[in-house]
Each structure stands twice: as structure tokens, then as C-alpha cells.
Amino acid sequence: MRDIMAPESRRWRACAQVFADVVEPAGYELVIPPLMEDLGVFTRIGDATDVVTKEMYDFVDKGDRHVALRPEQTASICRAFAEHRPVLPWKAWYSGPNFRYEKPQRGRYRQFDQVGVEALGVDDPHLDVEVIALGWEFYRRLGLQQVGLLVNSLGEPDDRARYMGALEAHFDAAGDALSEQSRATLRKNPLRVLDSKRPEDQPIITAAPTIDQFWSTAAGDHFDAVQSGLDALGIHFTIDLKLVRGLDYYRRTIFEYQGGTLDSAQNALGGGGRYDGLVEALGGPPTPGIGFALGVDRTLLACDDEGVFTAPSGVVDVFVVDTTGGTAALAITSELRAAGMSADRAYDNRSMKAQMKAANRSGARFAIIVGSDEAEAGSASIRPMRVDGEQVVVDRDSLAHELQQRLQEEP
Ligand code: AMP
Numbered sequence: 001m002r003d004i005m006a007p008e009s010r011r012w013r014a015c016a017q018v019f020a021d022v023v024e025p026a027g028y029e030l031v032i033p034p035l036m037e038d039l040g041v042f043t044r045i046g047d048a049t050d051v052v053t054k055e056m057y058d059f060v061d062k063g064d065r066h067v068a069l070r071p072e073q074t075a076s077i078c079r080a081f082a083e084h085r086p087v088l089p090w091k092a093w094y095s096g097p098n099f100r101y102e103k104p105q106r107g108r109y110r111q112f113d114q115v116g117v118e119a120l121g122v123d124d125p126h127l128d129v130e131v132i133a134l135g136w137e138f139y140r141r142l143g144l145q146q147v148g149l150l151v152n153s154l155g156e157p158d159d160r161a162r163y164m165g166a167l168e169a170h171f172d173a174a175g176d177a178l179s180e181q182s183r184a185t186l187r188k189n190p191l192r193v194l195d196s197k198r199p200e201d202q203p204i205i206t207a208a209p210t211i212d213q214f215w216s217t218a219a220g221d222h223f224d225a226v227q228s229g230l231d232a233l234g235i236h237f238t239i240d241l242k243l244v245r246g247l248d249y250y251r252r253t254i255f256e257y258q259g260g261t262l263d264s265a266q267n268a269l270g271g272g273g274r275y276d277g278l279v280e281a282l283g284g285p286p287t288p289g290i291g292f293a294l295g296v297d298r299t300l301l302a303c304d305d306e307g308v309f310t311a312p313s314g315v316v317d318v319f320v321v322d323t324t325g326g327t328a329a330l331a332i333t334s335e336l337r338a339a340g341m342s343a344d345r346a347y348d349n350r351s352m353k354a355q356m357k358a359a360n361r362s363g364a365r366f367a368i369i370v371g372s373d374e375a376e377a378g379s380a381s382i383r384p385m386r387v388d389g390e391q392v393v394v395d396r397d398s399l400a401h402e403l404q405q406r407l408q409e410e411p
Contacts, residue, residue, distance in 0.1 A: 001111040007311035008300075012113070014312050015142070015296055016095045019115040022138045026130065028093040028117050033076035035097070039066040044281040045075045046248025049189075055100040069099035074249075074291055075278065077118045082284030088121030095296075107266030107298045116272070118291035120279065125222050128253045128274065128290055129229030135257055135270060135292050136235050142299065143308030146260030147269065149235065152243040153223040153252050154191075155215045157276065160251060163214040164190045174204045191244045197265060210241040219252055226253050249275040253290065259298065261305035269302060270294030317407055319364035319385075320345040321355040328370040332380065332399065339400045341407065359385065366403060382406070 058068035095115045139147045167190040179198045254273030272292025279287040303309040322329035329345040336343040346355040359367040369381040383391040394402045
């Protein structure tokens with residue numbers, strides 16, 4: 001687990017803001033679920049997944065409840081829906097940390113942030129398109145150019161079950177040619193074998209049957225409609241019939257955004273899909289749902305690689321230098337901040353030289369200087385710090401206004 005320090009922390013916050021600016025105008029409302037839930041909330045997302053079986057931070061609390069830090073937020077959002085029963089369709093977004101006991105490496109951490117949406121109560125393929133397009137727009141606004149979109153359909157639960165049977169037979173027939181790890185995965189969930197990156201598994205995976213042979217007419221029609229919608233919005237995608245998702249509850253549309261610059265083992269920036277039965281398993285009525293989770297840590301690594309979405313400036317507009325004891329600096333910083341400017345100052349009544357050095361280091365565009373002359377005359381001097389320019393003396397009463405005008409001009 002890491003500390004996110006400035007300037008990175010500024011970028012972190014700006015990233016969540018970009019996400020909010022994309023999803024809120026589409027009708028998604030922020031939900032802030034607790035960081036911890038009853039363990040059962042998460043075991044319902046699938047007990048064949050590593051996320052649930054191996055990676056959960058779970059413990060017994062002082063009231064003898066078995067709880068877990070959330071490894072993801074879809075289950076929490078569905079639990080919240082089942083508990084509060086907001087009117088359908090219900091569109092929610094979230095942003096915050098999750099916890100998984102994974103082997104830390106670049107792009108994989110034990111505490112990581114996700115932003116995501118969940119939309120409940122609608123079966124319409126247009127909603128699948130809307131959700132996929134929102135994620136796409138988020139990456140576009142960050143300035144990422146090398147994001148690929150993979151889509152697939154896992155069919156209806158019956159289709160998926162028949163497909164899993166066929167996969168099991170196929171992988172079983174391969175016997176020892178399949179890696180030991182994949183043989184273990186096969187016993188739990190044959191779909192997940194498709195996710196294996198081990199070289200010895202690749203020819204067997206390539207020869208495996210594909211899900212399209214098992215789609216029901218309804219599932220096929222739904223997937224066609226999703227593709228037409230993405231085409232209509234000009235969103236470029238690739239159909240990957242062997243795409244599967246880490247958690248067990250998906251059906252029909254699934255998708256993944258991949259970063260073109262990241263290592264293949266950690267190149268999934270985010271993904272999601274349709275799920276059924278999850279709300280029901282968490283105590284609600286049968287309710288269709290679709291959503292995605294996008295990893296903030298990895299998205300910012302992709303931004304680093306592409307040289308986009310750098311940290312916003314943390315530099316203040318104005319630095320106040322007061323050699324008359326500091327009372328003027330106290331009043332001026334407070335007044336300027338109230339007027340919407342960012343202002344910092346020196347403390348401890350240090351020498352003019354020391355305060356000017358601090359003003360320089362701050363990177364502020366203007367220094368405001370109050371010495372004994374200014375204090376006596378009820379004025380303040382404005383000195384441009386980044387460009388050559390005249391230092392001017394203005395009335396204290398008009399200082400905020402004068403500064404505002406100067407700040408609006410080109411730096
Ligand atoms: P998932 O919830 O497993 O579908 O993951 C969705 C996204 O969250 C992934 O594509 C990653 O970007 C991110 N993610 C998942 N696990 C981690 C982790 N341990 N560290 C960093 N990012 C992660």
C-alpha cells in the first residue's frame with residue numbers, strides 16, 4: 001500500500017473529477033458505500049474467484065462479525081440497492097479504494113482505486129452501449145490515444161453453462177499438456193482457463209470452442225444490437241470471443257479496456273459487463289444490471305506512458321510578503337482566498353530577503369509586498385514574479401480587484 005503524495009495526489013483528484021464530469025451529466029448519482037461489508041456480500045460474487053478465495057482482507061470484528069474490506073464495489077452497490085430500493089432505472093457511480101491481497105508489482109497493488117458505474121433495472125442493449133461509451137469518453141478526456149476496447153457476450157446463463165461444459169471437455173482432453181495451474185483452475189471454473197497467460201496453455205486455448213457457437217437467439221440479437229450501437233457512436237472495438245472477466249456473475253455483454261502501452265499481464269485498464277442474479281443474491285428482487293470498474297492506478301500509469309494528463313499545477317497565484325509583523329499578511333491572504341484566489345505567505349516575521357526567497361520558491365505569479373512605507377500609506381506593492389514587469393503600488397482596498405485583473409491576463 002502506498003502513500004499518494006503531491007504532485008501525484010493532485011492528479012489523482014483531478015482524475016476522479018474528470019470521471020464525475022463524464023458520468024453525472026448522463027444521470028449517474030454518486031454512491032459512497034462503506035469500505036467494509038459483511039463477508040457474505042463478497043462471497044456471493046463467486047466463490048471460484050481468486051478475488052474471493054485468496055485475496056480478501058477479511059477478519060472477525062469485536063462484535064464477532066466476519067467482515068471484509070471491499071475487493072470491488074459492484075457487490076456493495078447492489079447490496080445498497082437491495083437495502084434502499086431506489087426507483088428503477090437506477091444509475092450510480094462510485095470512486096474509491098479497494099483491497100486485494102495480491103502480489104504487488106507495477107500496476108498491481110494491495111490497495112488500489114477504482115471509479116465505476118452501475119445501472120440497474122434495464123435490459124435494453126442501448127444501456128450497454130451507453131455504459132461502454134462512458135468509459136470510452138473518460139479515457140478520451142484524459143487524452144489517452146492507445147486504449148483498445150474488447151467486447152464479447154457470455155450468452156444467457158444457460159448458454160454459458162453449456163459452453164463451460166464444452167470447455168471442460170476440451171481442456172480435460174488435453175490432459176497433462178495443460179499447465180498444472182490451469183488444471184487447478186479448470187476444476188473451479190473452466191472459463192477462467194481462457195485467461196491463462198502460460199505459454200504451454202496457448203495452443204490448447206487457441207483450439208478451444210468459442211462462446212458464439214452457444215449463444216441463444218436472444219443473446220445473439222442483444223450482442224448484435226450492442227455492436228450496432230457502438231458503430232453508430234463511432235466507437236472502435238474488437239470482438240474477442242475468448243474474453244472472460246475475473247468475477248463470476250457476468251452474462252451477455254462483457255467488455256474490457258486495454259492500455260496499449262502496459263505489460264500484457266497488467267494491461268486491463270478496466271472492464272465490466274452485464275450481470276443478473278447479483279441483486280437477488282443480495283436480498284433484492286430479480287433486477288438486471290450492467291456496470292464497469294476502471295482502475296485509477298493503472299489508468300494513470302497509461303497516462304504516464306503516453307505523456308498525457310499530467311498533474312495540475314499546485315502553484316499559488318499570490319505570495320504575500322509582510323515585513324511589518326505579519327498582521328497585514330494575515331488579512332490579505334484571507335481576503336484574497338475569500339475572493340477566489342490562491343494565496344500563501346511567509347510566517348515568523350522573517351527578513352525581507354528570506355520572505356522574497358520563499359515567494360520565489362512558491363512559484364506564485366505575483367508577490368504582494370507590505371513594508372513600512374506601504375503599511376503607513378494603506379497600500380500594497382504588486383510585483384510580477386515570472387515575467388519582467390513593473391512593481392506597482394496599489395491601494396489596499398483595491399488590491400483584490402487589481403490582482404484579479406492581472407491574473408486574468410496571460411501569464
Ligand atoms: P476487476 O474489478 O478485477 O474487474 O478490475 C477492474 C480494474 O481494476 C482492472 O482493470 C485494473 O485496472 C484495476 N485493478 C484490479 N485489481 C487491481 C490491483 N490489485 N491493483 C491495481 N489495479 C487493479
